[in-house]
Amino acid sequence: MGKILRSELLKLRKSSIWLLIFVSPALSTVIGFAESAEAPHEWMLTLTYMVFTHGLLFLPLLTGVFSAFVCRYEHTGGGWKQLLAMPVSRGKVYLAKLMLVIGLLLATQLLFAGGCILAGLAKGYEPSIPWKMIGTSIFGGLVACLPLAALQLFVSTAWSSFAAPLAINVIFTLPNILVVNSEKYGSYYPWAQPFLAMLPSAESDFGAMNVSLETLLFVIAGSFLLFFASGFTYFLRKEV
Amino acid sequence: MKETIIKTSGLSKKFGTRYAVANVDLHIPRGEIYGFLGPNGAGKTTTIRMLLGLAKPTNGTIQIFGKDLKKEKLEVLKRVGSLVEYPSYYGHLTARENLEAIRILLDAPKTRIDEVLSIVRLTREAKRPVKGFSLGMKQRLGIAAALLGNPELLILDEPTNGLDPSGILEIRELIKSMPKEHGITILVSSHLLSEIDLMATQVGIISKGRMIFQDSIETLRRRSSSNIVIKTDEAEEAWKLLLSKGHNAELEQGRLQLSNISDHEISKVIAELVESRFPVYRVQEEKKSLEDIFLELTGGEGGL
Numbered sequence: 001m002g003k004i005l006r007s008e009l010l011k012l013r014k015s016s017i018w019l020l021i022f023v024s025p026a027l028s029t030v031i032g033f034a035e036s037a038e039a040p041h042e043w044m045l046t047l048t049y050m051v052f053t054h055g056l057l058f059l060p061l062l063t064g065v066f067s068a069f070v071c072r073y074e075h076t077g078g079g080w081k082q083l084l085a086m087p088v089s090r091g092k093v094y095l096a097k098l099m100l101v102i103g104l105l106l107a108t109q110l111l112f113a114g115g116c117i118l119a120g121l122a123k124g125y126e127p128s129i130p131w132k133m134i135g136t137s138i139f140g141g142l143v144a145c146l147p148l149a150a151l152q153l154f155v156s157t158a159w160s161s162f163a164a165p166l167a168i169n170v171i172f173t174l175p176n177i178l179v180v181n182s183e184k185y186g187s188y189y190p191w192a193q194p195f196l197a198m199l200p201s202a203e204s205d206f207g208a209m210n211v212s213l214e215t216l217l218f219v220i221a222g223s224f225l226l227f228f229a230s231g232f233t234y235f236l237r238k239e240v
Numbered sequence: 241m242k243e244t245i246i247k248t249s250g251l252s253k254k255f256g257t258r259y260a261v262a263n264v265d266l267h268i269p270r271g272e273i274y275g276f277l278g279p280n281g282a283g284k285t286t287t288i289r290m291l292l293g294l295a296k297p298t299n300g301t302i303q304i305f306g307k308d309l310k311k312e313k314l315e316v317l318k319r320v321g322s323l324v325e326y327p328s329y330y331g332h333l334t335a336r337e338n339l340e341a342i343r344i345l346l347d348a349p350k351t352r353i354d355e356v357l358s359i360v361r362l363t364r365e366a367k368r369p370v371k372g373f374s375l376g377m378k379q380r381l382g383i384a385a386a387l388l389g390n391p392e393l394l395i396l397d398e399p400t401n402g403l404d405p406s407g408i409l410e411i412r413e414l415i416k417s418m419p420k421e422h423g424i425t426i427l428v429s430s431h432l433l434s435e436i437d438l439m440a441t442q443v444g445i446i447s448k449g450r451m452i453f454q455d456s457i458e459t460l461r462r463r464s465s466s467n468i469v470i471k472t473d474e475a476e477e478a479w480k481l482l483l484s485k486g487h488n489a490e491l492e493q494g495r496l497q498l499s500n501i502s503d504h505e506i507s508k509v510i511a512e513l514v515e516s517r518f519p520v521y522r523v524q525e526e527k528k529s530l531e532d533i534f535l536e537l538t539g540g541e542g543g544l
Contacts, residue, residue, distance in 0.1 A: 003344050003345055003347065004345065006344050007341045007342070007344040007345050010333075010337065010340060010341050010344070011330055011333065011341055014332055014333050014337060015332050073330050073331070073332065076331065077328055077329045077330050077331055077370075078324075078325070078326055078327070078328035078329070079328050079329075079330060081289075081292075081294055081324050081325075081328060082322075082324075082328035082342070082382075082385065083328075083345075084293070084294055085292040085293070085294060085317060085320075085322045085324065086317060086342065086345050086346065087314045087315075087317040087318040087345070087346070088314070088345055089314065237296075239289075239294065239295040239296065240289070240294040240295070
């Protein structure tokens with residue numbers, strides 16, 4: 001497994017896609033600066049403003065871009081047949097690709113957190129940084145992205161086109177703007193979960209997460225298992 | 241009897257209702273260069289993809305190094321180097337980085353990269369991104385990648401595709417030298433008979449998914465027996481005369497044809513023709529080329 005990851009990292013590092021991890025955090029930070037927030041909830045308000053563009057649009061979209069990209073250089077150069085004719089297990093290759101996507105998302109989230117803290121400190125908020133709130137937000141967002149990553153990786157391995165998986169992702173992500181406003185459907189829509197999970201709340205419903213245990217289990221874990229299992233079994237049988 | 245490296249029995253692959261590969265029994269002994277020959281679309285690449293575990297056979301079994309490919313795929317693939325169809329590469333990486341990405345997976349020593357680069361003569365281009373490479377250079381990089389793990393079995397699908405004449409010669413010499421120097425067994429596919437003729441020791445000919453010939457190249461050459469063709473007037477009369485004298489002659493396009501005939505018998509035939517006052521215009525030997533045999537075997541279809 002370590003060998004496959006090292007090889008994948010080499011391929012990824014030399015491509016320019018990882019630069020995309022800066023885009024959304026940078027944009028969100030600018031928004032964080034621009035919007036005015038007042039005590040006593042100034043941290044929470046700034047985080048909320050920042051989460052709007054990031055969690056609602058960019059994070060789900062980036063999940064698709066990253067997934068499509070870790071497959072793209074295999075599709076274009078005929079890499080799959082070379083890679084899968086090596087003494088490596090297909091399952092591990094698939095897991096390594098998923099881990100790359102998660103790694104890129106994690107980097108994005110950490111930069112986002114950094115941007116939030118930067119904005120807060122620059123605007124002179126009370127010196128004690130709300131680590132727990134920010135941490136809960138970014139890691140919750142990461143977990144909520146897992147089902148999307150699994151689905152997008154499935155679609156990206158299946159189709160050699162780069163644009164098609166992205167189109168699917170955009171089609172499902174855009175309705176977010178409407179869906180999150182719906183009390184009824186919002187919590188069941190997988191693409192809305194990153195936003196819902198990242199949105200800080202004053203009275204935390206459930207321990208470490210901004211979403212209820214119910215949605216966490218049923219929507220996030222359920223859809224992750226479904227998408228991952230389908231993608232994984234598909235990849236094991238895929239004819240290259 | 242030499243050890244068998246690849247053995248398939250009843251290997252078949254169905255796409256929809258059509259069999260791309262039907263009942264193929266490959267048999268490749270150690271140290272041979274096996275030329276896998278067939279027209280485009282005959283099933284060569286499909287067979288090779290199954291040998292590498294990239295596609296699953298619909299029917300039949302594959303044994304490589306005496307191991308069942310289905311059960312011990314990774315063990316087998318550790319000892320196999322391959323190049324399938326067009327070369328695989330990561331365009332955004334340099335030649336060296338491409339090989340490094342593979343080397344990590346194979347656990348080969350770092351020095352091996354320089355070795356294979358110099359074998360395919362890419363040492364000077366090693367630091368350039370591969371997307372700027374010509375097809376021939378990509379092909380050579382693909383061969384370098386196949387050699388990286390010091391394989392015992394090399395599977396090369398159309399390795400000379402896209403190479404210029406000097407590149408073809410280089411690769412051919414390389415392929416020919418490997419069994420001698422390193423005891424490697426090689427399966428090399430091509431749709432060009434002349435290519436296979438120049439390097440293979442064993443030949444398998446596949447057409448429309450079926451194996452129609454599998455033996456040593458000598459056996460194939462031996463089938464290129466020669467005919468003696470005699471041109472004369474009133475060929476039909478002359479033919480009847482020869483038949484009445486007990487010669488095994490054939491009449492074809494107004495010419496007499498005698499196959500597998502000794503020098504002694506041919507002199508008798510000519511004497512008899514002359515004695516009966518048939519004018520003998522021309523006596524010539526016609527050798528069937530490998531090309532003819534190939535066309536005969538494949539039923540005339542397929543571009544060579």
